[in-house]
Amino acid sequence: xxxxxxxxxxxxxxxxxxxxxxxxxxxxxxxxxxxxxxxxxxxxxxxxxxxxxxxxxxxxxxxxxxxxxxxxxxxxxxxxxxxxxxxxxxxxxxxxxxxxxxxxxxxxxxxxxxxxxxxxxxxxxxxxxxxxxxxxxxxxxxxxxxxxxxxxxxxxxxxxxxxxxxxxxxxxxxxxxxxxxxxxxxxxxxxxxxxxxxxxxxxxxxxxxxxxxxxxxxxxxxxxxxxxxxxxxxxxxxxxxxxxxxxxxxxxxxxxxxxxxxxxxxxxxxxxxxxxxxxxxxxxxxxxxxxxxxxxxxxxxxxxxxxxxxxxxxxxxxxxxxxxxxxxxxxxxxxxxxxxxxxxxxxxxxxxxxxxxxxxxxxxxxxxxxxxxxxxxxxxxxxxxxxxxxxxxxxxxxxxxxxxxxxxxxxxxxxxxxxxxxxxxxxxxxxxxxxxxxxxxxxxxxxxxxxxxxxxxxxxxxxxxxxxxxxxxxxxxxxxxxxxxx
Amino acid sequence: xxxxxxxxxxxxxxxxxxxxxxxxxxxxxxxxxxxxxxxxxxxxxxxxxxxxxxxxxxxxxxxxxxxxxxxxxxxxxxxxxxxxxxxxxxxxxxxxxxxxxxxxxxxxxxxxxxxxxxxxxxxxxxxxxxxxxxxxxxxxxxxxxxxxxxxxxxxxxxxxxxxxxxxxxxxxxxxxxxxxxxxxxxxxxxxxxxxxxxxxxxxxxxxxxxxxxxxxxxxxxxxxxxxxxxxxxxxxxxxxxxxxxxxxxxxxxxxxxxxxxxxxxxxxxxxxxxxxxxxxxxxxxxxxxxxxxxxxxxxxxxxxxxxxxxxxxxxxxxxxxxxxxxxxxxxxxxxxxxxxxxxxxxxxxxxxxxxxxxxxxxxxxxxxxxxxx
Numbered sequence: 001x002x003x004x005x006x007x008x009x010x011x012x013x014x015x016x017x018x019x020x021x022x023x024x025x026x027x028x029x030x031x032x033x034x035x036x037x038x039x040x041x042x043x044x045x046x047x048x049x050x051x052x053x054x055x056x057x058x059x060x061x062x063x064x065x066x067x068x069x070x071x072x073x074x075x076x077x078x079x080x081x082x083x084x085x086x087x088x089x090x091x092x093x094x095x096x097x098x099x100x101x102x103x104x105x106x107x108x109x110x111x112x113x114x115x116x117x118x119x120x121x122x123x124x125x126x127x128x129x130x131x132x133x134x135x136x137x138x139x140x141x142x143x144x145x146x147x148x149x150x151x152x153x154x155x156x157x158x159x160x161x162x163x164x165x166x167x168x169x170x171x172x173x174x175x176x177x178x179x180x181x182x183x184x185x186x187x188x189x190x191x192x193x194x195x196x197x198x199x200x201x202x203x204x205x206x207x208x209x210x211x212x213x214x215x216x217x218x219x220x221x222x223x224x225x226x227x228x229x230x231x232x233x234x235x236x237x238x239x240x241x242x243x244x245x246x247x248x249x250x251x252x253x254x255x256x257x258x259x260x261x262x263x264x265x266x267x268x269x270x271x272x273x274x275x276x277x278x279x280x281x282x283x284x285x286x287x288x289x290x291x292x293x294x295x296x297x298x299x300x301x302x303x304x305x306x307x308x309x310x311x312x313x314x315x316x317x318x319x320x321x322x323x324x325x326x327x328x329x330x331x332x333x334x335x336x337x338x339x340x341x342x343x344x345x346x347x348x349x350x351x352x353x354x355x356x357x358x359x360x361x362x363x364x365x366x367x368x369x370x371x372x373x374x375x376x377x378x379x380x381x382x383x384x385x386x387x388x389x390x391x392x393x394x395x396x397x398x399x400x401x402x403x404x405x406x407x408x409x410x411x412x413x414x415x416x417x418x419x420x421x422x423x424x425x426x427x428x429x430x431x432x433x434x435x436x437x438x439x440x441x442x443x444x445x446x447x448x449x450x451x452x453x454x455x456x457x458x459x460x461x462x463x464x465x466x467x468x469x470x471x472x473x474x475x476x477x478x479x480x481x482x483x484x485x486x
Numbered sequence: 487x488x489x490x491x492x493x494x495x496x497x498x499x500x501x502x503x504x505x506x507x508x509x510x511x512x513x514x515x516x517x518x519x520x521x522x523x524x525x526x527x528x529x530x531x532x533x534x535x536x537x538x539x540x541x542x543x544x545x546x547x548x549x550x551x552x553x554x555x556x557x558x559x560x561x562x563x564x565x566x567x568x569x570x571x572x573x574x575x576x577x578x579x580x581x582x583x584x585x586x587x588x589x590x591x592x593x594x595x596x597x598x599x600x601x602x603x604x605x606x607x608x609x610x611x612x613x614x615x616x617x618x619x620x621x622x623x624x625x626x627x628x629x630x631x632x633x634x635x636x637x638x639x640x641x642x643x644x645x646x647x648x649x650x651x652x653x654x655x656x657x658x659x660x661x662x663x664x665x666x667x668x669x670x671x672x673x674x675x676x677x678x679x680x681x682x683x684x685x686x687x688x689x690x691x692x693x694x695x696x697x698x699x700x701x702x703x704x705x706x707x708x709x710x711x712x713x714x715x716x717x718x719x720x721x722x723x724x725x726x727x728x729x730x731x732x733x734x735x736x737x738x739x740x741x742x743x744x745x746x747x748x749x750x751x752x753x754x755x756x757x758x759x760x761x762x763x764x765x766x767x768x769x770x771x772x773x774x775x776x777x778x779x780x781x782x783x784x785x786x787x788x789x790x791x792x793x794x795x796x797x798x799x800x801x802x803x804x805x806x807x808x809x810x811x812x813x814x815x816x817x818x819x820x821x822x823x824x825x826x827x828x829x830x831x832x833x834x835x836x837x838x839x840x841x842x843x844x845x846x847x848x849x850x851x852x853x854x855x856x857x858x859x
Contacts, residue, residue: 018848018849018850019849019850020849020850020851020852021849021850021851021852022851022852022853022854023851023853023854023855024853024854024855025853025854025855025856025857026855026856027856037858037859040858043858045851045853047851053676053683054673054674063858066852067852067853067854067857068850068851068852068853069850069851069852070848070850071848071850072848072849072850072851073847073848074847074848074849080851080853082853086636087635087636087691088690088691089634089636089682090682091636101849103847107849113855114853114855116856431561431562
């Protein structure tokens, strides 16, 4: 018996322990509609490769059982999924971002967080370090963290929300105070901030490159150099990772005049350092301010659609034009004319390369009225068509549009037809059969918001931050349907 | 672990040491592609990449893939019927709903979400109520609840004459018996029950009554049906028909009709039922023999790989260019045969060592944090 015991001990000592990944579940407050466990009678835990429907391992767990899953083969880019079911119906869902567990790469020390909440519900999320951020910028890093930066009222901080840790981190960067600037993210996670004015409406004639990526030594970086003085301009990041900035008003100048048709290009050069701003020889066919720029594809040389805006005489521009990166030229699109000339609108690329034009203001310039009509640009026909109308109570300006994992678009908050912030959230979907845009309402925000930021995180949830001064309500997180989130 | 690396290196070296095939000098004037029509999403990157490749070289691209299934129209009929209902055109609304439900029964509600599927029945019940047919209206309310017993109608969207009978139907259905429905299908297939995707072969609790099932498998014809579930359990074993697939003979016929000496034959398939794999082969039209072949993964984001593979396949070798293809080589003289033989030998010798020396190959997951109360 003694020999058997010794042998077993020796075997145990020689054997290596099975690695354990311990994701941490975060849930919204128990009193919120998004709380996931009410009515849930069983949970389905599964692990799958990112993007794959078939699970590597899964287990259906009833109340009281431990959430344990064993014998999962090593792999890269794995995702832990957790579904809450009521009578077999999935009512809550959450997933981690991608994790890698291999023989060479053990589970991370910072265990990944998993945000579990009711499907299609908003829940209050972790509080940011800088509350009340209005008019700032937000964008997603390549690995799916959210970066929030700047804002009106002299906010200069930069912070990062990491879904892997479920928390915000204030970075050691202070931006130049500015508003009405434009941000263009680069593929590697850096971002360019161009133009804007300070608190006294003086132009800020610099551009900043911020690098808020995790692991940047010694800390997050910010570089600043001279740039064009612009306000109400627009920017687009091209597939070759350069940025094109067009139009705007050279301050001082009112909203209604002095727009320029000029364009600038920004790109990184030797040593991965931003080269001086290059003003392009080509100019837009129309001077524009408060217009939109939307890249039409993801292939090298993809065109950029330029829509609307206020012209140099203060008249709204109806005609759309394309920026052709390979030719560095601007070309008018014959017949591509907005039914509702507008400025200050939002534009989003939909599946198939269509571009949806949402909201904005329409003439007269002296007394502008918000536009509820939606218009859809067809890149094949090169024409706009009417795509319906936003319902009453929808945000028409200063709203955010975020692509959902299933290809639909989430329209959140904004100012309504009376200029009041709203909590309305809509989902727009391009019907692939009849080409119509279906707009339907989904769960509303906890508080009305305008000029906020919205970012899609690596787990497919949407983080909305700022745009309100309501205490304790700075950040909300939307849990879209599980489709497209594998 | 070191031995695993050694094994891998040996296999790679064996394959790489195979003598490269001599490329052809003549340009390829024709590309023929085939893909299963059910796999249109997977086929798109291939078509995009080869389309661009063809445009850049002035090459003709022919797609011999079987025609895709017609797009489902039931959702469209639902939207039209709602418009008709709201405009008091009840007869037209009823016609649209009947057409939509007939299609749903035929396709197993392909293209419909759970709420759209039950909306078809709820709106037909509303229309029938308006037309004075209360009995059939009640049946449709019950059918709608059977599909989704947890659904509650939004009082802002539906009138009381819909929400009240619907609530009564919910009460009635909740007292009805449950059944266990299992749909047996291969793991890589997409199984959808009442508009919701479920895992193949997994038992689903459902209420007795009508349910809609469709199963989509790559390279197979859609299986769609409406089933009446009665009794404690029901097993559905779909019968799948294979899709007619163009063969190389079809490609050769097309190429000869076009009068070309050689062509690029691109065939998308799912060897393991899941992974889209593209086989590119350079075919000599007169002999029908295959000169060179490349196999690449063809899912989304692989466009550059596909275009690169096609370019390598047709580009002339700068060192040794043959002006004509010459006679076909015996199979045992082909380099890939030697490569595979070497790799198999190396694997057979080294794999037992590699397997024997490996430590744990799996891990466990334990969720903590805010677990269920």
